[in-house]
Amino acid sequence: xxxxxxxxxxxxxxxxxxxxxxxxxxxxxxxxxxxxxxxxxxxxxxxxxxxxxxxxxxxxxxxxxxxxxxxxxxxxxxxxxxxxxxxxxxxxxxxxxxxxxxxxxxxxxxxxxxxxxxxxxxxxxxxxxxxxxxxxxxxxxxxxxxxxxxxxxxxxxxxxxxxxxxxxxxxxxxxxxxxxxxxxxxxxxxxxxxxxxxxxxxxxxxxxxxxxxxxxxxxxxxxxxxxxxxxxxxxxxxxxxxxxxxxxxxxxxxxxxxxxxxxxxxxxxxxxxxxxxxxxxxxxxxxxxx
Amino acid sequence: xxxxxxxxxxxxxxxxxxxxxxxxxxxxxxxxxxxxxxxxxxxxxxxxxxxxxxxxxxxxxxxxxxxxxxxxxxxxxxxxxxxxxxxxxxxxxxxxxxxxxxxxxxxxxxxxxxxxxxxxxxxxxxxxxxxxxxxxxxxxxxxxxxxxxxxxxxxxxxxxxxxxxxxxxxxxxxxxxxxxxxxxxxxxxxxxxxxxxxxxxxxxxxxxxxxxxxxxxxxxxxxxxxxxxxxxxxxxxxxxxxxxxxxxxxxxxxxxxxxxxxxxxxxxxxxxxxxxxxxxxxxxxxxxxxxxxxxxxxxxxxxxxxxxxxxxxxxxxxxxxxxxxxxxxxxxxxxxxxxxxxxxxxxxxxxxxxxxxxxxxxxxxxxxxxxxxxxxxxxxxxxxxxxxxxxxxxxxxxxxxxxxxxxxxxxxxxxxxxxxxxx
Numbered sequence: 035x036x037x038x039x040x041x042x043x044x045x046x047x048x049x050x051x052x053x054x055x056x057x058x059x060x061x062x063x064x065x066x067x068x069x070x071x072x073x074x075x076x077x078x079x080x081x082x083x084x085x086x087x088x089x090x091x092x093x094x095x096x097x098x099x100x101x102x103x104x105x106x107x108x109x110x111x112x113x114x115x116x117x118x119x120x121x122x123x124x125x126x127x128x129x130x131x132x133x134x135x136x137x138x139x140x141x142x143x144x145x146x147x148x149x150x151x152x153x154x155x156x157x158x159x160x161x162x163x164x165x166x167x168x169x170x171x172x173x174x175x176x177x178x179x180x181x182x183x184x185x186x187x188x189x190x191x192x193x194x195x196x197x198x199x200x201x202x203x204x205x206x207x208x209x210x211x212x213x214x215x216x217x218x219x220x221x222x223x224x225x226x227x228x229x230x231x232x233x234x235x236x237x238x239x240x241x242x243x244x245x246x247x248x249x250x251x252x253x254x255x256x257x258x259x260x261x262x263x264x265x266x267x268x269x270x271x272x273x274x275x276x277x278x279x280x281x282x283x284x285x286x287x288x289x290x291x292x293x294x295x296x297x298x299x300x301x302x303x304x305x306x307x308x309x310x311x312x313x314x315x316x317x318x319x320x321x322x323x324x
Numbered sequence: 325x326x327x328x329x330x331x332x333x334x335x336x337x338x339x340x341x342x343x344x345x346x347x348x349x350x351x352x353x354x355x356x357x358x359x360x361x362x363x364x365x366x367x368x369x370x371x372x373x374x375x376x377x378x379x380x381x382x383x384x385x386x387x388x389x390x391x392x393x394x395x396x397x398x399x400x401x402x403x404x405x406x407x408x409x410x411x412x413x414x415x416x417x418x419x420x421x422x423x424x425x426x427x428x429x430x431x432x433x434x435x436x437x438x439x440x441x442x443x444x445x446x447x448x449x450x451x452x453x454x455x456x457x458x459x460x461x462x463x464x465x466x467x468x469x470x471x472x473x474x475x476x477x478x479x480x481x482x483x484x485x486x487x488x489x490x491x492x493x494x495x496x497x498x499x500x501x502x503x504x505x506x507x508x509x510x511x512x513x514x515x516x517x518x519x520x521x522x523x524x525x526x527x528x529x530x531x532x533x534x535x536x537x538x539x540x541x542x543x544x545x546x547x548x549x550x551x552x553x554x555x556x557x558x559x560x561x562x563x564x565x566x567x568x569x570x571x572x573x574x575x576x577x578x579x580x581x582x583x584x585x586x587x588x589x590x591x592x593x594x595x596x597x598x599x600x601x602x603x604x605x606x607x608x609x610x611x612x613x614x615x616x617x618x619x620x621x622x623x624x625x626x627x628x629x630x631x632x633x634x635x636x637x638x639x640x641x642x643x644x645x646x647x648x649x650x651x652x653x654x655x656x657x658x659x660x661x662x663x664x665x666x667x668x669x670x671x672x673x674x675x676x677x678x679x680x681x682x683x684x685x686x687x688x689x690x691x692x693x694x695x696x697x698x699x700x701x702x703x704x705x706x707x708x709x710x711x712x713x714x715x716x717x718x719x720x721x722x723x724x725x726x727x728x729x730x731x732x733x734x735x736x737x738x739x740x741x742x743x744x745x746x747x
Contacts, residue, residue, distance in 0.1 A: 101735035103692060141737070157735025160723075164690030164731055167722045195664055198657035199728040206447075206726060229606070230654055266609040272627075273603050274653030284605070284630035285648070287598040290510035292663055293407050293451065293656050299598055305663055308596030 045257040047088045049169055049177040051162040052079065052184060056135055057098045057153040060187035060217070066241045071216075072131075075184065076124050078248040083107060083123070085253065090177055092165060093127060094158045096185070097138035101157040103165075104130040152190030155183065155223065159200040159211075166209055178256045180233070183213040189223045191280040201227045210234075212252050216241065222271035222282070229270045236265050277305060384704075384717045391668045391724055407586050407659050409452035410470055410507045411445070411514040412500045413438060415481075417460045418491035420521040420550065426573055430520050430549055431487050433573055437580050438518070439478050444584040446474045450658045451640070451651070455503065456481055457496055461489030462525050464496040470503065472640075491519070493555065494526035497533045497544070504542050510597040513542040515565075516583050519556060520549045530555060538562050543587070547579050586662060602630045602648045604639070616644040627652075661728035669706035669720050688716035690723065690731045708732050 054075065061068040079091050093105035105127040159181070166179040181204065204211055210233035213224035220237060228235035238247045254262055273284045276297040287296045292306040302309050366374045415438060421431040438456075445454055456467040456477055467480045496517070504513040515537075524530065537544055537559075545565035546556040552569050560567035570576035604627035607613065614621050616634040626635045632646040640651040676684070687694050688705070693716045697703040706720045707713060713732030715723065723730060 099737045101731075106692070154735050154737060156729060157731060160727060160729045160731035160734050161690060163727055164688075164719050164722065165692060167718065168691035168693055171718060193734075195657065195660045196729045196734050198654065199661050201654070202658055203727045226654060267606075269608040269611075270606040272605055272652045272654070274656065283603070285600070285602045288601050288656070290408055290597045290599055293659055294663070295653075295656065296598070303596065310596050310598045 045178070046255045047086055047177040048082070048255045049090045049092070049166070049179040050082055051092045051094065051165060051179065051181045053155070053158045053162060053181065054093055054095050054104070054131075055153050055155075055183075055185045055187055056095050056131070056138065057151075057187040058135070058139070059098065059151055060153075064186060064216070066216070066244070071244065072128075074244040074248065076127070077245055078253065079105075079127075080123060081249060082253060085255075088177060091123075092162075094161055095131060095134045095138075096153045096155055096158040097134065098153050098187075099138050099141035100134075101154050101161060102134050102137075103161070104134055151188055152193070153185070153187045154193070155185065155190070156193040156196035156200060159183075159197065159204075159227075163200060163203055163207075163209070166207070170207065179209050180256060181209060181211045182252055183211065183224055183227070184216070185213060185221060185224060186216040188217060188219070189221050191275040191282070194223075194275050194280075197223050197227070201230050204231050210256065212236075214238065214247065214252060216244075220271065222273065225267070225270045226272065229267060234264050235267060384721070387721055387724075388668070388671075407449065407451065407662070408510060409449050409512045409514055409586060410454075410504060411452065411516060411583075412455045412457055412470075412504065413441070414457045414459060414464070414496045414500065414515060414517040416491045416518060416520045417458045417485075417487040418462075418489055418521045419487060420491065421487040423520070423550075426549070426576070431485055433576070434518050434520070434549070435481055435485055437577050438481060440577070441580050441584060442474050442477050442481075444581055446472070448584050448659070448662075449586055450655045455500075457500060459491050459493075459496050460487065462492045462495065464492065464499040466499060466503075470507070490525035491521035491523070492526055493517070493519070493524040493559070494528060494530040494533045497530075497537055497559075501533070501537055501540060501542065505540055510599070512587070513540065514587070515542055515544040516580075517544065517546040517556070518549070518580070519546055519553070522550055522553065524555060534559050534562050545583060547576070549576070586659070599649065602643070602650050603653045604628050604630055604636070604650050606652075607635075617641070664728075666724055666728055666730050667709055668724070669708050669715060672705045672707050672714065685714050688719050689713035690715050690719035693718070711736060 052075070056068075061071075079093070082091055083089055089107075091105065091107045092103065095102055095104045105123070107123070162181050166181075169176050169179055201211065204227075209231065211224075211227040211231045212233040213221070213228050213235050215221045215224055215235070215237050225235050227233070234251055236247060236251055238244055251264060254264070273282050274286070274295050275282050276286055277294045278296050278298070278300070281297055283295070283297045287299055288294070289296070289303040289306065289308060289310075291308045292303060294303055294305040300310065368374060415434060417431060421429070421434070423430050426433040442454060445452070453470040453472050454477060455470040458465050458467050467483075468477050471477070497515070500515050504515075507513060542563060543565050544559050544563040546560055546567050548556060548567070548569040550569075552567075557567050559565070568579050570579055607624070607626050607628060609624040611626070612621060612623050613626055613635040615626055615637045617637050622635075622637065626637055627639055627650065628635055629643040629646065629648060629650060631648050632643060634643055634645040636643065636650060640649070640655060642649055672684070686696060695703055695705045695714060695716060704717060705714050706717065707715070708730050711730060711732035713730075715732075
């Protein structure tokens, strides 16, 4: 564990947890190749580690069938550097990433549901928060944690509740979630995540200059952010997704007992079983039975 | 009991004992030690060194009991909780609140805990409202009316802390009844009384008031600070609330915070209803618009009503133009973990770890903490019954108390689809 109490943590020491979207269905149809994207990200991670000797970087891969830790600078061995070809970070991370992508693909083959278009952001966010809690537990002196989501694939509406739970937990423990979204439309989940936790949401216009965006916006530690003018939000999509069809709606019906959201008027709440309106609607219609 | 402890602590010195007898008890400085019993949190290790007791395992066992009792309640029926609550907290500031059995006094301790409760309440019940009532000199007084802002409640509560006179349960209930009568039928009406006194000084028949509360479906709960009272117990039984008496400050805190999560909805208490609501979008920080609530041009950060496109400054509110209730969806989402709780994790038995030592993971799935005790022996761990991942005890607590997601279940798509087909 890096945060031994003997180290002197100033207010600009950061722990950066990067959530890397590795969804092959997104990257295969995207203008920026995954290899180019990785070279931007690796330079960025190296520069974070160079900014302060106590800075710590953890990378979690967000696949479409699984999530896993692929790099932790506190436990990384620096022996690879002796070979002199590649820095330890790159070789270590790339090897783990390669293993992860193969395993993720293998998991996907068993699934007969067809290719999913969303990544499992809820899983990697939950893992990142567990890791950050460990750092909080390590003692009164610890690096300032923050989460950076490098996301490209679209939101998965079925993860709505899980992602919101993770966002509120991050807000309670004052962990900002920064998001750099590369897909075509804005991500409502990440916009809300950054807005609620006080992080930065940015959608780069020029993907060739991704490193520039990463290093100018997302490399700044929490202490320095008070002195900087970081990009302002261009509006937040606060629409919810309804529980019955997982559609995104801007007006809907709320069950007064459990606060479930529905896009149409139902006779019975599918979540808590409360009967609305007239008492004769005891017979549940097929669409209401979960 | 303090006396006995004080004597033991003095090592039975004769002079000290004499002094004790003369003053009728140990000195003030001794009492503080005797009350805290700080020596009990130390133990000797093998080499005879003193070290703090490792109470992590103890704490974890306690937490598991709590989780289990909660989940056993939940499995009996589909979870129905009253999430829209209208709660009045009645605080007894009569003479009895000045007693110093809680330090520095009951009043200060109660005020401090109510502050914590208010914050926790709004965190867990985002659409609910709360009001404060104080009882002093036999008169009930409304400190704050029902409202949704924790800051204003805390300010009113801390404003003037003083206690005097008698306490009157009936006056307080009558006042609260007048307020709660008016709220819409889908809301849950609740009263939480923090009662210090051992008597109530009422102008009329309190039994009538209790029946009135029962008729208006107001759920009354009482937390006593001194001893059990028949009238409080009767009130709680009649109205479906809970009655408890605090043993010490830690217990009092536990009892008060138990009222923060929404109570299970009792079918007859509130009528379910579908409410039409809008989820406005937040405009860009640099946009300029005239808001409908203050009728002023404002720069940035407004919300647009999805039905009539009027601009409002804050959520939740009601649209001034078309009357639609406007809320932000994160407000609602705050309470969803009550609907979809994480299943309690199972403890992994040591026999399993010894049998299949090679197969069991070495580190916690959530935080990567090593699950091996010093000396490479497998330590205590828990596993999720759905995804079979192993977690450390700290993550177990964090996942169930704050995160409300199982990282294992969330990060495997096939396990998710398996769960979906089960349902």
